[in-house]
Amino acid sequence: MARRIRRSTGPLDRRANAILRAVIDEYVSSAIPVGSLALVERYGLGVSSATVRNILAELELSGLLTHPHTSAGRIPTDEGYRWYVESIIDSALMPEVEQLMIRHQFGQIEYANEHWFRLAASTIASVTRAAGIATPAKPSATQVRRVDLVEINDRLASLVVVLREGTIKQVLINIEVGTTQESLTEVAAALNSIVDGRTAAEISRAIARFGSTSPLADVVRRVADRIVVLLREYDTASVEEVFSDGLLNVMGAPEFAHSDKLRRVFSALENRAYLGELVEAVAASGDVQVFIGHENVPDDMREVALVLAPYGQPGRAVGVVGVLGPTRMAYPQAIGTVRFVSGLMNELVDHLYA
Amino acid sequence: MARRIRRSTGPLDRRANAILRAVIDEYVSSAIPVGSLALVERYGLGVSSATVRNILAELELSGLLTHPHTSAGRIPTDEGYRWYVESIIDSALMPEVEQLMIRHQFGQIEYANEHWFRLAASTIASVTRAAGIATPAKPSATQVRRVDLVEINDRLASLVVVLREGTIKQVLINIEVGTTQESLTEVAAALNSIVDGRTAAEISRAIARFGSTSPLADVVRRVADRIVVLLREYDTASVEEVFSDGLLNVMGAPEFAHSDKLRRVFSALENRAYLGELVEAVAASGDVQVFIGHENVPDDMREVALVLAPYGQPGRAVGVVGVLGPTRMAYPQAIGTVRFVSGLMNELVDHLYA
DNA sequence: GTTAGCACTCTGGCATGGAGAGTGCTAACC
DNA sequence: GGTTAGCACTCTCCATGCCAGAGTGCTAAC
Numbered sequence: 001m002a003r004r005i006r007r008s009t010g011p012l013d014r015r016a017n018a019i020l021r022a023v024i025d026e027y028v029s030s031a032i033p034v035g036s037l038a039l040v041e042r043y044g045l046g047v048s049s050a051t052v053r054n055i056l057a058e059l060e061l062s063g064l065l066t067h068p069h070t071s072a073g074r075i076p077t078d079e080g081y082r083w084y085v086e087s088i089i090d091s092a093l094m095p096e097v098e099q100l101m102i103r104h105q106f107g108q109i110e111y112a113n114e115h116w117f118r119l120a121a122s123t124i125a126s127v128t129r130a131a132g133i134a135t136p137a138k139p140s141a142t143q144v145r146r147v148d149l150v151e152i153n154d155r156l157a158s159l160v161v162v163l164r165e166g167t168i169k170q171v172l173i174n175i176e177v178g179t180t181q182e183s184l185t186e187v188a189a190a191l192n193s194i195v196d197g198r199t200a201a202e203i204s205r206a207i208a209r210f211g212s213t214s215p216l217a218d219v220v221r222r223v224a225d226r227i228v229v230l231l232r233e234y235d236t237a238s239v240e241e242v243f244s245d246g247l248l249n250v251m252g253a254p255e256f257a258h259s260d261k262l263r264r265v266f267s268a269l270e271n272r273a274y275l276g277e278l279v280e281a282v283a284a285s286g287d288v289q290v291f292i293g294h295e296n297v298p299d300d301m302r303e304v305a306l307v308l309a310p311y312g313q314p315g316r317a318v319g320v321v322g323v324l325g326p327t328r329m330a331y332p333q334a335i336g337t338v339r340f341v342s343g344l345m346n347e348l349v350d351h352l353y354a
Numbered sequence: 355m356a357r358r359i360r361r362s363t364g365p366l367d368r369r370a371n372a373i374l375r376a377v378i379d380e381y382v383s384s385a386i387p388v389g390s391l392a393l394v395e396r397y398g399l400g401v402s403s404a405t406v407r408n409i410l411a412e413l414e415l416s417g418l419l420t421h422p423h424t425s426a427g428r429i430p431t432d433e434g435y436r437w438y439v440e441s442i443i444d445s446a447l448m449p450e451v452e453q454l455m456i457r458h459q460f461g462q463i464e465y466a467n468e469h470w471f472r473l474a475a476s477t478i479a480s481v482t483r484a485a486g487i488a489t490p491a492k493p494s495a496t497q498v499r500r501v502d503l504v505e506i507n508d509r510l511a512s513l514v515v516v517l518r519e520g521t522i523k524q525v526l527i528n529i530e531v532g533t534t535q536e537s538l539t540e541v542a543a544a545l546n547s548i549v550d551g552r553t554a555a556e557i558s559r560a561i562a563r564f565g566s567t568s569p570l571a572d573v574v575r576r577v578a579d580r581i582v583v584l585l586r587e588y589d590t591a592s593v594e595e596v597f598s599d600g601l602l603n604v605m606g607a608p609e610f611a612h613s614d615k616l617r618r619v620f621s622a623l624e625n626r627a628y629l630g631e632l633v634e635a636v637a638a639s640g641d642v643q644v645f646i647g648h649e650n651v652p653d654d655m656r657e658v659a660l661v662l663a664p665y666g667q668p669g670r671a672v673g674v675v676g677v678l679g680p681t682r683m684a685y686p687q688a689i690g691t692v693r694f695v696s697g698l699m700n701e702l703v704d705h706l707y708a
Numbered sequence: 709g710t711t712a713g714c715a716c717t718c719t720g721g722c723a724t725g726g727a728g729a730g731t732g733c734t735a736a737c738c
Numbered sequence: 739g740g741t742t743a744g745c746a747c748t749c750t751c752c753a754t755g756c757c758a759g760a761g762t763g764c765t766a767a768c
């Protein structure tokens with residue numbers, strides 16, 4: 001689980017507030033440490049640079065800003081970003097023009113449910129200019145909707161399992177030479193009367209009671225077992241797949257100019273265990289969550305931030321969409337985008353369960 | 355298409371031969387330009403460094419080696435690698451232990467045909483310590499094996515199309531409120547009598563002749579149209595998907611220490627158009643092909659080499675497996691691995707068409 | 709044809725020094 | 739008391755120069 005660091009200071013006065021915000025905005029857009037002079041020049045603060053310096057020193061004392069070295073400007077700490085994120089997380093919205101554009105894109109693949117989460121990641125990547133990530137909506141206890149057996153050749157058949165939400169699992173199975181498509185269809189029919197609407201555990205139980213004496217009963221039993229295995233594998237995988245797009249955007253950020261740091265980001269992305277944890281935490285929370293720098297447990301992720309939101313139907317099927325970028329990220333935009341896209345995904349999933 | 359540069363020199367004498375080979379072996383393993391002294395010390399050449407220097411100068415003259423700067427050792431040119439590859443391409447084999455290991459891995463997913471190509475890429479990546487790439491075997495003119503319609507809710511159904519080789523396409527379709535699973539099954543049955551074993555074009559023609567007056571005829575026609583669209587989309591995509599694994603391995607290479615070059619490699623991988631061309635060229639050739647540095651047309655790929663091999667059944671369904679790495683790659687190993695894995699994939703696909 | 713010897717060249721690492729940016733402190737100001 | 743001007747101080751960055759090391763290419767001798 002990600003640990004959340006609590007800042008130790010009390011509330012900031014209005015001016016310190018504005019200055020911290022200005023430092024973050026400036027640093028996010030320029031990637032250069034921000035000096036007191038630059039602040040008074042570019043943000044109409046109405047005070048001198050000396051005053052700003054005093055406040056910057058205070059902010060540094062409370063751990064919200066830091067110094068790369070004595071004679072450099074200030075940069076935000078992870079705690080500084082955390083404070084900033086808390087202050088905008090509820091109000092961050094997407095511009096309506098972009099909302100329309102995205103809606104249009106999703107409209108085009110409305111019927112390709114297998115691709116929804118991929119489009120979500122791609123869209124988020126292109127809007128935020130960071131990496132977009134998404135997982136498919138995973139049912140909590142998979143229910144089978146229908147089974148089909150199709151002969152491929154005289155030794156192989158394709159076992160197709162349609163799940164409650166319309167998604168599909170498929171594997172090959174061996175058949176005895178000479179088995180006809182007719183008998184396969186018969187087996188499938190027998191199976192359908194057993195599996196419809198059921199979970200792995202339920203099918204398992206039903207098969208134990210299955211006392212048919214028909215010559216195909218053995219085959220039915222064998223295939224049912226295979227289905228149970230298939231469902232179990234699917235149910236136990238914490239995250240089925242994490243799709244990401246726009247990694248090139250992250251590669252462009254100056255903080256990752258040396259490929260060593262970049263390497264760590266990538267190996268972090270391959271860390272399915274941690275992502276699985278986050279996905280579960282986010283799904284449970286029900287709203288956008290932000291994980292900044294060292295708030296992430298794995299060392300590899302201490303230089304990146306994640307903005308994640310769940311989608312789907314709690315208790316039935318949930319997935320996650322989000323952004324991965326440098327801690328120096330445009331949080332308002334990232335949060336707004338992720339929230340909007342997760343809302344859109346909600347609508348799509350709702351249709352499946354309507 | 356990739357252009358192949360022909361080296362201008364005639365055959366090399368045995369000694370020049372051995373030295374060029376030594377330079378390449380040394381440079382591939384160390385990534386440091388190779389000097390004449392290092393060569394006589396590490397490879398028992400039986401001559402002095404001065405003699406080696408003369409030969410190195412000759413090799414440089416014929417364009418097989420080059421110099422980063424006056425006082426540095428030699429590094430191979432793309433032409434040098436090309437010469438080397440030609441000399442070993444027919445004899446490169448995998449160690450038998452590794453062959454067994456890989457066979458074992460594939461045995462475990464023998465029935466998960468949708469995952470074969472992914473495992474191929476992952477295996478190649480881990481064996482060669484470079485990036486593995488693979489595409490699924492794509493049929494040349496997709497034939498439908500069977501169609502199924504499954505009710506998801508009172509407005510949506512899942513249209514499942516099983517193709518000849520057992521792979522699956524699926525989309526959602528709208529249905530009229532009140533449509534029962536029984537009538538969907540009826541529609542599916544009607545469709546199956548039309549589509550079995552047919553391609554998009556054939557289905558299109560059959561539907562034009564379809565003169566049924568049953569109340570479901572309209573629905574049958576609509577769904578058939580949807581199937582045709584689905585197949586057409588699939589048939590016209592030059593490469594359906596390019597799966598890659600082990601990109602982290604490439605990131606570790608010293609030539610990509612600065613993320614700028616790395617960035618180009620990644621954007622090259624996203625260049626589906628070029629990869630599509632290569633896949634077609636490789637599939638047509640029927641054997642392992644190597645594309646080194648500037649033999650690749652896109653500028654982004656001038657610092658990488660590709661080792662690709664086709665698999666599947668020519669004229670029916672072909673895919674490609676391969677390695678992407680720096681031009682400074684262990685070619686014998688890469689070629690041996692790719693050839694072996696493509697052979698294994700052949701066996702798997704053959705079973706589908708047995 | 710091969711080799712020893714040597715002058716030459718270029719890189720990489722390291723120290724030096726000045727310009728620039730930004731801080732932190734002090735003392736004066738309102 | 740908070741704010742500000744002034745200034746010394748610190749540190750980075752960049753250019754410069756220098757030296758050691760590696761490796762070459764050439765020449766002359768074997």
